[in-house]
Amino acid sequence: MVPWTTLQSHPILPLFAFPSLKITHRLAGRAHLSLGALLVLGAGFVLSAQAMVYAATRREFWKAATTIPRFVGTAVLVGSSLGLAASRPPQMMPVTVITLVLMGVTLVKLALEISVLKEGDSDDDRWTALRRTAVLQRGMLRPILCLRVVAGLLGGVLLPWAGLVFPEIGGLAWMAFGFCFAGELAERSLFFRSVAPDKMPGLPGRFGNGLPTPS
Numbered sequence: 001m002v003p004w005t006t007l008q009s010h011p012i013l014p015l016f017a018f019p020s021l022k023i024t025h026r027l028a029g030r031a032h033l034s035l036g037a038l039l040v041l042g043a044g045f046v047l048s049a050q051a052m053v054y055a056a057t058r059r060e061f062w063k064a065a066t067t068i069p070r071f072v073g074t075a076v077l078v079g080s081s082l083g084l085a086a087s088r089p090p091q092m093m094p095v096t097v098i099t100l101v102l103m104g105v106t107l108v109k110l111a112l113e114i115s116v117l118k119e120g121d122s123d124d125d126r127w128t129a130l131r132r133t134a135v136l137q138r139g140m141l142r143p144i145l146c147l148r149v150v151a152g153l154l155g156g157v158l159l160p161w162a163g164l165v166f167p168e169i170g171g172l173a174w175m176a177f178g179f180c181f182a183g184e185l186a187e188r189s190l191f192f193r194s195v196a197p198d199k200m201p202g203l204p205g206r207f208g209n210g211l212p213t214p215s
Helices: 004-009 013-055 064-086 095-121 129-138 142-165 172-193
Strands: none
Touching: 013 064, 064 095, 064 142, 064 172, 095 129, 095 142, 095 172, 129 142, 142 172
């Protein structure tokens, strides 16, 4: 039997070892990519299923067309901001690409969220569900709305941009993550507290005669 030390010192061994290591590295890289793709697909399926639970209530503010982007946007926003904050050293991650994704998702998500406010400008005598939601957010829930917008802009746009321009300043990424997380908590509070049901108990049809429910 040939000793292992002899095989290690044999000049022909690297001819087989190096290609094998290269092939193994490629297979491992493909396995990681496949696993990552499966995780992303699984997370997307779970988020979509959660969103459909709220959409099934048939409340206008919770419809799938807006709820699914909210949930997916939260996952991308918080995940990318945490990835930037936890990356050590920063050169190991495509910081610029992730920062641009974070900024883009933040702006799109904020635009989607505040788009409901225009429903409060209606002069129609009929109070729809979205109009009730807009009035709540512009009135009683306005402090939470302001917190959501300010925290979202700071954590998702301004601080990440400052991190690109001034990379020598430490702690900006963690500050951005903190503001992003706080902003998403405020957004989720608005999601639950400002929803209005399509039908009110004791009233026929859709809000009865279309006027606000008396206190």
